[in-house]
Amino acid sequence: MQAADADAYVKPGQRRAPASTLRSPIYPAKPSAFTPQRDDNSKMNATTEDQHISVVRQRLARRFPTMDSGVINQAIDTAHHKFDGRPVRDFVPLLVERAAIRSLTDDT
Structure with missing residues (x-):
């Protein structure tokens, strides 16, 4: 995948992460970056x-x-x-x- 192709996955207004931090053009290096942060309003109390x-x-x-x-x-x-x-x-x-x-x- 070319760098131009990788930019197709970046949402408008979102900055693309530096290539040194990426495993691939799509996924960040750390899986924890994809872990959703839940607040008290998103889970059942x-x-x-x-x-x-x-x-x-x-x-x-x-x-x-x-x-x-x-x-x-x-x-x-x-x-x-x-x-x-x-x-x-x-x-x-x-x-x-x-x-x-x-x-x-x-x-x-």
Whole structure:
């Protein structure tokens, strides 16, 4: 790839890095340069996760109206605790709901 071709990958208004810092014309020398920096607004905080888990509780109560609420809450809590200490929290409510449904339908 020629230097002119490499410039095609540079966004308008963006400066091209010096050739000495590039592994190739496209990728920077350090992989950490491509690591996205996440701020508190881009990840799910505990309050939002708890709100989503509350919605999951309501949804499963409607889905299983004859089942005791304690059994439903136990299934949700068990599934939720499986994700304790995991760094990515964005999909935890969805995964908890799926695991709880699986647990509740296997028990019946």
